[in-house]
Amino acid sequence: MGIYLLPGEDKVHDKKDSWLTWSAEDTEDYDFPESWKGKVYFVQCKGPSKCKREIRPMQCRTFPLTPHIDEASELTLVYNDIELPYRCPLIDEEMPLNESFVQATFTVWKHLIRDPLIYDLVKMDSEMREDALAELWDKLGGKL
Secondary structure, eight states: OEEEOOTTGGGGSOTTOTTEEEEEEEGGGTTOOTTOOSEEEEEEEOOGGGOOGGGOOHHHHTTTEEEEEOTTOOEEEEEOOSOOSSOOHHHHTTOOOOHHHHHHHHHHHHHHTTSHHHHHHHHHHHHHHHHHHHHHHHHTTTOO
């Protein structure tokens, strides 16, 4: 399991630190916004017992929530909808999240999307999520 770092996030981490395995990927080889050029860093955690929780990547810190920008360009938070190689009880059991965590996560993402590159990523992911929901709706014939 791993995660792509947000633009600039690599500067917060030490590539020699033993808790993460690093690789650099070309943005053109993967599904990133057109505004993203060059390399993007992919990190893999070496396991929960080695995790340095205080300096986890941002998307790990805000999990299981993920930012979503709707058609009106409004930021909301939704449960992370990517397929995971493990089960998360927070998602599977719809466990309530601490309100202060939700509010802090919203505030963080509100600040992060000020960066045009991060905004482009959140917008692209949101559009893909909306397209998938529309496709599912069509398959169901517009009925639940």
